[in-house]
Structure formats: structure tokens, C-alpha cells
Amino acid sequence: MIGLCDCNSFYASCERLFRPDLRRRAVVVLSNNDGCIVALSSEAKSLGIRRGAPLFEERERLEQVGAAIFSSNYTLYQDLSDRVMATLLSLVGNREVYSIDEAFFTLEGPTQSQAEQIRNELIRMTGIPVSIGLARTKTLAKLANHEGKRLPSGVMILTAEQEQGLLQRTRIGDVWGIGRRREEMLQKRGIRTAYDFICKDDRWIEKHCTITGLQTAWELRGKKAVSIEVEKSLSLCSGISFEKPKESFEELEQSLACHCATLSAKLTKRGKQAREVTVALYTSRFQDDYQCPSATVVLSQGSDYTPTLLAAAKACLVAIYKKAPYKASRVWVTTLEQQGLHQYRLFEPELEQKRIGQEERLSPVVQEIQKAYGRRALVCGTAGQMLKADLMGQAFLSPRYTTDWKALPTVR
């Protein structure tokens, strides 16, 4: 069977792990710049607070009940996510990471007690509560997991006989892969539940929902259409919303430098090099003259080296820059190739050869220094002393408990 292991209220659970005083208190975590509530503990959910609600609307209510409010501490969440994923792998022997708090795995002929044991061990060993759903396909495992979250055992094994009953109780919009637009369209055609959906014939589904909708229908009928496969990332992105709009070329360039440093670290960690760099700027969506200029530069060689990525990003910025109050900037790297596989052109211009040689010698040195002394120790001149985190408004940030010697949790 296919299992989905999903961490319960993941960001809120991370904030709680080193704060025993918050065990029974409501916890909420805010988006970048502390704008909206992106994660809630079950206590916060039971107050009727919704995910996505702006902080200012709920702040009074949260303070009244003594809720703990946190800015997003992605460093902490990623570290704890890596631990959960590594532990799941050690317990089950396989897994496919789907997101920061979810992973699929396969388990042959699971029994209820076996599944509960995996869940309990995972919780004991990591300190992060999880739920497990098992079913014949990924899409059904998602639904089973959702059910499991509501059970005291935290585990739901969905047998083929139980599928129809569950699909009849599941709103079509709650099915994995059915977005809001598709939900509206299906509702208009009288399809309210997942069961209504799979009763339509393949041709009808493909006509109205394309091949991806048809795959969802197959999965709901118990036929595997989305296979468990190794994560393949085809692009990486680093983006940020500014606290205050930025207008000047220099400020925008600085934000791009932070993105490039972030992407360089991500590429290096994955052993990848990028061939294309894309930059986009965004003005406020709530203003009439909303703009989002973008440009792409193709590199002659794949690179994971910050100065090379930054030079490309800067060339993009030069091409698209116009003075305006930008609210956000984003950099993508695409066409990722395996590091060290690069192909030299037979008649490489001499200057280019020299640059690549330089990069190959310098890049590992930079990485060593950053590994030993932290990413702040050596940054591109353009970035100044800034890292991405510095650009965000984070008034309620918790310590980086697991990645900073100076921030270890205290025990008496």
C-alpha cells in the first residue's frame, strides 16, 4: 500500500518542541513579514481562527487567550523536517519527500498495529506529531491521512471496501489535485463529492478536466496514476516580499544578491548547476498599474557560483529596471544539470576558459569558508552584510535552536 505521513500543524509543532510551556497553549505562525497566519495549533484552530487570516484581524483574540505568536523560522522548520524525513526512512526503508511536512512511502500488507507503531516511534524519536494514511494510491492515501488526523490513533488504513463510503463523504474540493477553479466548474455540473466525480466516464472527465483530472479519477478508483518517484527538481526559486517598497536599482540589486547566495547554496547542496537565470520584480497587486517585469539570461556553462549567478541576475535587472515601487523580487534558476558533467566547447573563447577555471578553483574555497564560519562570513560585495532573513520583517522570531550553538534550548 501507499502511505502518506503528514506532520500535524508542522510549523506550530516545531515552535513547541523546545518550549514545554506551550504544550497546551494556542500557537500560531506568521507568513513572511508577519502578515498572515500560515500555521495554527489545534487549540488555535478551535478558537475559529482560519489559516490565511491577517494578523491584525486576529491579534486581539489571540492575546486574550494567551496564544504564542511566531514569525516563520524556516531554518528551524527545515532542520526538523530533515530529521522527520530521515527517521521515516530509517523506520520504513523508503520514502518520497513531497513537501516540508509530508512524505509518501510504500508498505506491504500493513496492519493497524504496525502502522501505529511506525507513527508512535516517529513521534517519540523526533518530537513532532504526525498522522499516517495508507491506501491503494497516493490520492487515496491523502484522503486516508485526512481521516487519520481525526482519529485518536492518528492512523487510517483505507481498505478497498471502505473507499466508496469515504469518497461519498468527501467534498470534491478536498481531493488532492482538484483546485478551486476546477471545483467550481464541477460543482456547477452537479458534482459535489469525490464519488460523484469517479462515476463520470473517462471521456467526460478528460474533456472537462484534462488528462490530469483523469489521472485523479483513476487514482480515486484505486488505479495508480501518480507513481512514487525520486524528487526531481527542475528549477529552484528564491523570492522575497519587502517590508517597505524598494525603488532604487541598488536596493533591488542587493535583494538579488541575497537570492543568488541562497540559490547557490541550494544548488551546491543538491550537486546541481543552473544554465538559466530568471529575474522578476513585482509592484503591489493592489495598485492599478500592477507590473511584473521579468527577464532571463542563458549561461554559457552551468554554474552554482554566486558571482556568476549574480552577474546574470544583474544583467536581467539592467534590462527590466524602471523606477517604480517594487514590493517583491524573485530569482529562479532553471535547466539544472549535474555538477561536474559540464561539457567544454571545442573552441571555448580563451577568456571564458579562464573564467570557468577561476570559478572551479574559487567555488569550493568559498563553500568551505561558509561551511566553517557561517554563510555571513563571505558574501558578495553587493549583498553587503545582508542575508535573506535580514530583508524580512520578523518581530516574533524564535531562536534557531538546532542550528546555532548560541541558541540552544535551556535545561535546568
Place this chain on the structure above:
Amino acid sequence: MDELLVPFFLETVRCGFPSPAADSREESLDFNTLLFKHKANTYCLRCSGDSMKLKGIFSGDILVVDRSIRAKSGDVIVAETGGAFTVKTLLLKEGKAILHPENPDFADIVIAEEEELVLFGVVTAVVRVIR
């Protein structure tokens, strides 16, 4: 027309006598292998106070805490009491759990049978950097 791509070799061939000990080379000592037996389940916490001083655990020490190990009587453990973490020796006697400080100035914390002991993990090492 397609570009012709050829690989380019950076390795150079070195000449001279090979080291007679080269085959016996091993990785040098790495404290990670000593301190982090279960890396994904090990957390570091910092000790504050001297309730464990007779065990050689002092204020400011870094405690290496492994969550994957099952605690048994006599282990030094980190547990939650009164909304905070505490480091004590765990004693299991007649179905009762006792959090025993290694310092006569402190009293035992007895966990009654109906109470649940919330264990954070087992302390496997203490790290003290003295300079």
C-alpha cells in the same frame, strides 16, 4: 548545425615516489561519530544550574540528548516538568518514576502513578569547551 561538445580533463598526471603509507590511510577522528550516534534524533541543549554537579554536569555544559534511545533506570534524562526542561537521573522504583538530582541541595521529583512523565530524551554525552 549542432555544436560539438567534448569533455575536458582537469586532472594532471603526477610523477614521483608514492607514499608507502598511502594504503593505510584512514579518515581522521570525527567527533560526530562519537557524539551523534543517531544524528536525526539527537538534539543539543544547554544546562543551566548545578542540580547535577555530582554527576559532573555543570551550568553552561552542552547536553547531547538522544530521543531514539529507550530510557532505563539510572539514565541521565531530560524531561518536562512544570512547563520547563529538567535534567535529572531517572530512577524507576515500584512503578513510580523519580527524577533524582545529583546534588544534596535539591529534592527528588516523584512522578505519581497517575501522572505521565513527559520524557524529552536520554543524555548520552556532555560537552564542555573550556577555552
